[in-house]
Amino acid sequence: MPRAFTPKVVTGNALLEGDVIYFTDSDSWTRNLKDAEVITDEAVAQVRLLAAESQAAEVVGAYLADVKVTEDGPEPTHFREDFRRTGPSNYFHGKQAEA
Amino acid sequence: MYAYSEFDTDFIAERNRQFRAQVERRIDGSLTEDEFRPLRLMNGLYLQLHAYMLRVAIPYGSLDSAKMRQLAYIAQRWDKGYGHFTTRQNIQYNWPKLNDVPDILDALGEVGMHAIQTSGNTIRNVTADHFAGAAADEIADPRPVAELIRQWSTDHPEFQFMPRKFKIAITGSPNDRAVTAAHDIGIRIVEKDGEIGYQVIVGGGLGRTPMIGKVISDFVTEEDLLPYLEAIVSVWNVLGRRDNKYKARIKITVHEHGIDEIRRLVDARFAEVKPTFKGVDQQLLAEIRKHFHPPAFRNAPTDAFDQAYENDPVFRSWADTNLTEHKINGYAIAQISIKAHGETPGDASAEQMEVMADLAEKYGHDELRISHEQNVVLPHVHKSDLPALHAELKKVGLATANIGLISDIIACPGMDYCALATARSIPIAQEIAVRFDELKLEHEIGDIKIKISGCINACGHHHVGHIGILGLDRAGVENYQITLGGDHSENANLGDRTGPGFPAESVVDAIETIVRTYLAVRSSADETFLETYRRTGMEPFKAALYPPKEEAKADAA
Incomplete structure (x- = not known):
C-alpha cells in the first residue's frame, strides 16, 4: 500500500542571500515558515514544486519538506528542517537572530 | 613562504574576472543553476543549510601575517566576524552573500590566496605537517614539494573532471602529524643511504568506506616524484568508478584491483609519462626552494x-x-x-x-x-x-592550555552548517570540553584525541580518533556511534565500534564512562588512553558502557 501523503511545504535557499526561504500560496517567497503554503495533496505538491522551481532568479534547490499542521501554523517534523528555520546552535546567527 | 610570481597573480586575476562574470550571468538569468553550480564549486563556493559557504585554500596550512590579516578583514567586512579552520587546513566562511563573493576572491588575490579546487572532482588543497620546517624530528621540509604539487595540480588539464575528489598529504617527519595514511596519496619523506626520497602511500581514506593506505613505492627519487604522482592519478582517472560515486575514490580502485596490479599499471604509465617531464619540474622545485629558506634564527639567552x-x-x-x-x-x-x-x-x-x-x-x-x-x-x-x-x-582568550588533551577536539561543522550532515557535531564537542573542564580531570587523563563527524563522510576524522564519535540520523533522532582505538599517526589504525549508538542527551555521559573506565584500568598514570585500549581491548569499555539489563534496572531503582 502506498504511504499516505503527509503535509508539505516547498523550501529552498535564496539565490542572493543563500538563506532559507519558503514558497507561499501567492507564488512569492517568505523567510518565515508560518507564512508558507501547506500542501496536503500529492498532485498539487508536484505542481507547486514546479512553479517554485520556475523562479530560478529567486530560489536554489527547491524541494518538498514534511511539516505537521499545528495551531501556530506549519511546524517541521524533522530536526534538520527545525535547524534550517532556526539557525546554528553555536551562535545566535541566522533566522533566530532575524526574528 | 612562497610568493606568487607574475604568472600566478595574472592567473588568479583572470579566474576571478571570469567568476565575477559568471555570477552576473547567473543573477541576470543567462545561466541556470545547473550551469552555474559546477562553476561556483570550482571556485570553492558551496550552498549550505543557512547560507553560502566559501572554502578558501591555505596551501599546506602555511600563512604569513599579511594573509592572516586579510582573512580577518574578509571575516569582518563580508561575513559575521569569524572564520572556521578545517581539518584540511583551509578556512571556511559560513555567511557570504553571492553578490559579495567576487569581491572576496579579489581580496584574497591581493595576498596571493584563492578558493580554486577547494571543491569539485579535482586535486584538493595539498596538506602537510603543520610543524614543517620547524620540527626537531624532521628529515626534510615538505613544503617545497607541497608547493610543487600545488602548482602541478592547479588547473591541470587532465585532472579537472576526475571520478571524484583527490587529496594529497605530505610529511617530512617519521612522526606523522599529517594523517598521510588516510589520504588518496600520502607522501612520507624518507632517507636511504644519505639520499632523500619519498615513500608513496595510496588508497587511504576515511568516509563511508574507511581504508588505511597501502605503500605503492618505498622510495621514489626526487626527480621521479611528480611524474610518479601523475602516473598514479592518471591510472585512477581511467580506472576509477564513474558509475557509482560511493565507489569512485582511489581507495576502492586499489581495493578492487589490488595494490600489486595498481603498482604494475602505475609503473607502466610512469614509463610513458616520465620522458614528457624533461626536468622542468626540477628547475621549478629549485626556484620554489628559495622561498622556503629557514628564517634568520636568533641566538639569545632563554x-x-x-x-x-x-x-x-x-x-x-x-x-x-x-x-x-x-x-x-x-x-x-x-x-x-x-x-x-x-x-x-x-x-x-x-x-x-x-x-x-x-x-x-x-x-x-x-x-x-x-x-x-x-x-x-x-x-x-x-x-x-x-x-x-x-x-x-x-x-584575547587564546591562551587555553589544552593541546593534545581531551578538550582539544576535532569537530566538523555538522548539522549546524553543513548540508550533508546527519547530526550536529559542534554542541557535542562543546559539552565534552565543558564537562571535563568542570571535572578538573583533563590533565590527569593526559594524551587523548577525540574526533567528531556529523556524517559518514568523516570530515571530523572520527575513524582515527582515540575516541571517535559519528553523528547519525536514526529514525529522525540524532544518534551517536562511538569508536575506540583509532590512530591518525604513522601507526594509523581505524577505531572499533563500541556497540549501539547513544542519543544526544547521553553521548557525553558515555564519553565520561569511557574515560573513567580508562582511569580505573590503566596500568599507571604514564599509560595513555590508546596504550591502555591496545592492552585491554574493547572488553572493559564495553562492559561499562552497556551494563547487563538486570544491573541497569537495579541501578535505576
Whole structure:
C-alpha cells in the first residue's frame, strides 16, 4: 500500500542571500515558515514544486519538506528542517537572530 | 613562504574576472543553476543549510601575517566576524552573500590566496605537517614539494573532471602529524643511504568506506616524484568508478584491483609519462626552494623563559601542553589553541586572527600554520619571547592550555552548517570540553584525541580518533556511534565500534564512562588512553558502557 501523503511545504535557499526561504500560496517567497503554503495533496505538491522551481532568479534547490499542521501554523517534523528555520546552535546567527 | 610570481597573480586575476562574470550571468538569468553550480564549486563556493559557504585554500596550512590579516578583514567586512579552520587546513566562511563573493576572491588575490579546487572532482588543497620546517624530528621540509604539487595540480588539464575528489598529504617527519595514511596519496619523506626520497602511500581514506593506505613505492627519487604522482592519478582517472560515486575514490580502485596490479599499471604509465617531464619540474622545485629558506634564527639567552616557567604556574601549564621541541636550540613551536572550553573547535574571530597575525610578526618570524587538528601554530618562537607571547594571547582568550588533551577536539561543522550532515557535531564537542573542564580531570587523563563527524563522510576524522564519535540520523533522532582505538599517526589504525549508538542527551555521559573506565584500568598514570585500549581491548569499555539489563534496572531503582 502506498504511504499516505503527509503535509508539505516547498523550501529552498535564496539565490542572493543563500538563506532559507519558503514558497507561499501567492507564488512569492517568505523567510518565515508560518507564512508558507501547506500542501496536503500529492498532485498539487508536484505542481507547486514546479512553479517554485520556475523562479530560478529567486530560489536554489527547491524541494518538498514534511511539516505537521499545528495551531501556530506549519511546524517541521524533522530536526534538520527545525535547524534550517532556526539557525546554528553555536551562535545566535541566522533566522533566530532575524526574528 | 612562497610568493606568487607574475604568472600566478595574472592567473588568479583572470579566474576571478571570469567568476565575477559568471555570477552576473547567473543573477541576470543567462545561466541556470545547473550551469552555474559546477562553476561556483570550482571556485570553492558551496550552498549550505543557512547560507553560502566559501572554502578558501591555505596551501599546506602555511600563512604569513599579511594573509592572516586579510582573512580577518574578509571575516569582518563580508561575513559575521569569524572564520572556521578545517581539518584540511583551509578556512571556511559560513555567511557570504553571492553578490559579495567576487569581491572576496579579489581580496584574497591581493595576498596571493584563492578558493580554486577547494571543491569539485579535482586535486584538493595539498596538506602537510603543520610543524614543517620547524620540527626537531624532521628529515626534510615538505613544503617545497607541497608547493610543487600545488602548482602541478592547479588547473591541470587532465585532472579537472576526475571520478571524484583527490587529496594529497605530505610529511617530512617519521612522526606523522599529517594523517598521510588516510589520504588518496600520502607522501612520507624518507632517507636511504644519505639520499632523500619519498615513500608513496595510496588508497587511504576515511568516509563511508574507511581504508588505511597501502605503500605503492618505498622510495621514489626526487626527480621521479611528480611524474610518479601523475602516473598514479592518471591510472585512477581511467580506472576509477564513474558509475557509482560511493565507489569512485582511489581507495576502492586499489581495493578492487589490488595494490600489486595498481603498482604494475602505475609503473607502466610512469614509463610513458616520465620522458614528457624533461626536468622542468626540477628547475621549478629549485626556484620554489628559495622561498622556503629557514628564517634568520636568533641566538639569545632563554632566561626570561626559565624564570616565567619557574614562577608562573599558568605559563608553566601552557608551556607544558602547547609547546613542542624545535629543531633549533633556544626555539620552540607554539600552538595556539582555538578550542577554549565551550567554544566552537576551529573558529577564530577576526580580532583573534588579527592578534595572531601581529604576534607572528612580532615573535614568530612572520609565519603561521593551521593544523589539521584545527589549531593555529607559530612554528618559530624564540623561548625568551614566550612569556610575552603568552601574556598577549591571554588578553584575547587564546591562551587555553589544552593541546593534545581531551578538550582539544576535532569537530566538523555538522548539522549546524553543513548540508550533508546527519547530526550536529559542534554542541557535542562543546559539552565534552565543558564537562571535563568542570571535572578538573583533563590533565590527569593526559594524551587523548577525540574526533567528531556529523556524517559518514568523516570530515571530523572520527575513524582515527582515540575516541571517535559519528553523528547519525536514526529514525529522525540524532544518534551517536562511538569508536575506540583509532590512530591518525604513522601507526594509523581505524577505531572499533563500541556497540549501539547513544542519543544526544547521553553521548557525553558515555564519553565520561569511557574515560573513567580508562582511569580505573590503566596500568599507571604514564599509560595513555590508546596504550591502555591496545592492552585491554574493547572488553572493559564495553562492559561499562552497556551494563547487563538486570544491573541497569537495579541501578535505576
